[in-house]
Each structure stands twice: as C-alpha cells, then as structure tokens.
Amino acid sequence: MSGDEQAVVSANAAFYAAFQARDVKGMDALWARRQPVAVIHPGWPPLHGRVAVLESWRRILEGPAPPEIACSRAWPYVNGDSAFVICYEKLPGGDLVATNVFTREDGGWRIVHHQAGPTPPPADDAGSESLH
Amino acid sequence: MSGDEQAVVSANAAFYAAFQARDVKGMDALWARRQPVAVIHPGWPPLHGRVAVLESWRRILEGPAPPEIACSRAWPYVNGDSAFVICYEKLPGGDLVATNVFTREDGGWRIVHHQAGPTPPPADDAGSESLH
DSSP states (O other): OOHHHHHHHHHHHHHHHHHHTTOHHHHHHHBOSSSOOEEEOTTSOOEESHHHHHHHHHHHHSSSSOOOOEEEEEEEEEETTEEEEEEEEEETTEEEEEEEEEEEETTEEEEEEEEEEEOOOOSOGGGOOOOO | OOHHHHHHHHHHHHHHHHHHTTOHHHHHHHBOSSSOOEEEOTTSOOEESHHHHHHHHHHHHSSSSOOOOEEEEEEEEEETTEEEEEEEEEETTEEEEEEEEEEEETTEEEEEEEEEEEOOOOSOGGGOOOOO
16 A cells, blocks of 8 residues: 555544544544535435534434444545545444545545445455454 | 536536436446546445446446436535535435545546445425436
C-alpha cells in the first residue's frame, strides 16, 4: 500500500476504535470540520450536516446498547485529497458492509461520510482483524 | 447549487437513467476509467475493480428481472475533483438509500463507487423526482 493508503486505513481503524470505545469526543475529532459531512446508519434515513451526524453518534455511543463492532478487510481507494474505504463490520446482530469517505484536512484524513448496510458474511472469515 | 454540484447531480441522474433503460453500454461509459472502482449492491459482497463491477451491472441489467428504479432527493457533496451524492432509490421491492461516489475525469464526472442499502421510505414522499 502507498503511504496515503496506509494513512487512510489507519484513519478508518481509528473510526472503529472510537466506535468500539464509545468515545463520543474521539468520534467528533475524526469527522471533517471544513467539508460538509453526512451519514447513513443501517435502517436510518440519511443525515446531512455535522450537527445531525454527531448527534446520531452521541445517541448510538451513549445509548443503552451501543453495539460491539469489529472492522475487517479494509480496502482503501485514494484519489488525491479524497479517499474512501470499503470494509466489513462484524456486530452481534450480523455482518454489515460499509463505505467510509475521507478528505484530507490539516495534513490528516478526516471522515466526511459513512454508510453501512447488511451483507452476507465474508466468504472466508479467517482474515478478520478483530478490534478485541 | 454550484455548477459542480449541478454537474454531479446530472451525472447521478444519468446513472439512474442508464439503470432504468437497462443500458449496459451507457452504464459502462459512466464509470471511471483511470481511477479504480467498486460497488456494493444491496445484499451482495463488495466488488472491487472495473471488470467485476461492470460484469455485475451486465448481470443485473440483462437479467430476467432488472428492477424498475427511480431516484429522488439527490444531495451532492463536492470536494475539488471528488464528489459523492446521497439519494433515495424507489424500487418495486421497497426503498433504498444510496451513496454514489464520483471523480472528475476528462472534464466530466464519472462514478467510482456505488453502495445501496435498505432504508425506511422518505418521511414526505411528495418530493420524489420519478424517472417515469
């Protein structure tokens, strides 16, 4: 992987680490500040704008049952100062597949968009990189 | 909307027009040639690379039951030479929400990634822009 691809995969891993740690402040810091952001949680309508997006994360992470989550098979696509990562998410309720879109801000990669939806389990689950 | 936002929304509409018209060649022309591409069809594993992505579209569009599809509420996010659009998709089997990622190639906007997944119907469906 190129340096940018490695950096984007690291930013993607930081996103799932904040999710797993229920770290609302850490999650906030990972999202872009200058580019507008959006999110599509599974089964939710799309949310547009930083206030709505971060409020959704607060509700999920501070809610009564924030899910355990582990990311695997992160696959980066870098295009200049934008990038996206496709990865699997393993949750107690099943497998999801996600697109996480990033932008370069202040020399680092920040998230501008996340969509996750249901998927069959990966064909060979041995390659999972669990966060646990 | 800015000129770029309008152009990205037009490229997004062309994608759904090709889908609805079952136009495999037109669909091919809409996808990026220099940037690597990916797709996540609802309920499918992610597909990586132009050959796999276009083969999936051929299978869907030439299949026995290509779905009728109408896009609504397209919402563009432009960031330099990259962009994404969030929109609803209405199909006979229900409502989906999609992220379509674009890159600027040869002065136009080409698709590099599409993910669609289940969503509740839009809160107020009166604003739908049907392709029919």
